[in-house]
Amino acid sequence: LFGNADRAVIGALQLATVGLLVWVGARAGLQHGWYLATAVAAGLFGYQQWLIRDRGRDGCFRAFGNNVWVGFALFAGAGADFAIVGIAIR
Structure with missing residues (x-):
């Protein structure tokens, strides 16, 4: 697509996600x-960016599966x- x-777009979306998480926390x-x-x-x-560095099938699948740990964290x-x-209600 x-x-x-692809890596730059994924990285930009991940960066936006972190920014929104900080904003939500505030x-x-x-x-x-x-x-x-x-x-x-x-x-x-x-780490996910490192996994997909060569755009290989296995690395991309591992990065996808790694999102479980993002949710857990x-x-x-x-x-x-x-x-x-x-x-408390704030």
């Missing part, structure tokens, strides 16, 4: 747990944030 620009009043999870997600996105970060700060 994007030809040789708007929701989340704290350290969320931002640590967002940093972990950003690191995993970097964000879930754990949100849970940790609420456990530490407490669930």
Whole structure:
């Protein structure tokens, strides 16, 4: 779909995702747990870029499967944030 620009487009979307996660955390009043999870997600996105560096089938599939860990990190970060700060309507 994007030809040789596929990695750049994926990277731009991943960067936008991290930016939106930071924005959501700020708007929701989340704290350290969320931002640590967002940093972990950003690191995993970097790892995914490394996996798809040669555009091989196996690397791309591994990067796709790695997104489970992005979701887990964000879930754990949100849970940790609420456990530490407490669930409150902000």
